[in-house]
Amino acid sequence: MRTRILLFMGIVSALFGMQKGQAQDWANLGQFQEANSQIEDPAPNEDRVVFMGNSITIGWLNSRPDFFKDKPYINRGISGQTTPQMLIRFRQDVVDLKPKVVVILAGTNDIAGNTGPSTLEMIADNIKGMAEIAHANGIKVIISSTLPAYDYPWKPGLEPADKIVSLNKMLKDYAESKGHIYLDYFSAMADERNGLPKKYAADEVHPTVKGYKVMEPLVEEAINKALSQ
Secondary structure, eight states: OHHHHHHHHHHHHHHHHHHHHHHHTTTOTTTTHHHHHTOOOOOTTOOOEEEEESHHHHHHHHHOHHHHTTSSEEEEEOTTOOHHHHHHHHHHHTGGGOOSEEEEOOOHHHHTTBTBOOOHHHHHHHHHHHHHHHHHTTOEEEEEOOOOOSOOTTSTTOOOHHHHHHHHHHHHHHHHHHTOEEEOOHHHHOOTTSSOOTTTOTTSSSOOHHHHHHHHHHHHHHHHHHHTO
C-alpha cells in the first residue's frame, strides 16, 4: 500500500511539474530562444523577413523548405498558437531579429478556442498590437488574411467560415487605414463554402504543398511591395 501511495504521489508530482512548466512558458518563448541567439544582425543590404504564425507558418517551412532556402527568410511559426501568445513573443521572435519586414499570419486558432474563448475584436486587437510594435521599430508590416476553414477537425462544429470572413474584413480595413499591406490568401484559396478545399489542404485547415504553392507568389509580391515602400 505504501509503495502504491508513493507511486501515486510521484505521478501527481510529475504531472504538476509539467503543468507548472507549461504555465511558466505559456507563450513558448523557449521554442526559438537558442536559435535566435545564433542569428547575427542583418547585413547592410539584407532584406530580412520574419514569418510570424502558427502551424500553417511552420508547416510551410517543413513542407516547402526550398521556398525558404537561400533567402533572408526566418520562420517563427509555432503549432497551435493563438494571437495573445504570439503577441507575448513578438519582441523576442521578430523585433530582436531586426527584419525589414514581418509577415503575420494568425487568427484561426483563436477562433478554434485553443487558449480559451476569443471575440473577433480580441483577435484583431492582438494582431494590431503586433503591427504597432513592428511599426514602432521600423519594420514593414504585412497582415495576412486568415486562411479559409469550414470546420476544425480537432474541434468540430464551431462553424468558423463566416467568422473568418468577418475577421478578415476587420484586418483589411485596419491594414489599409494604417498603410500596412494586406495579404489576401483567402480570395485565392476559398471554395464555395468559404472553406479550404481538399486540393489545397487534406484536413481543410493545414495547406499541402499545392496550397503553399498558391500562397508563395502572393507573399513574394507582398514582400516586394513592402520593401519598395
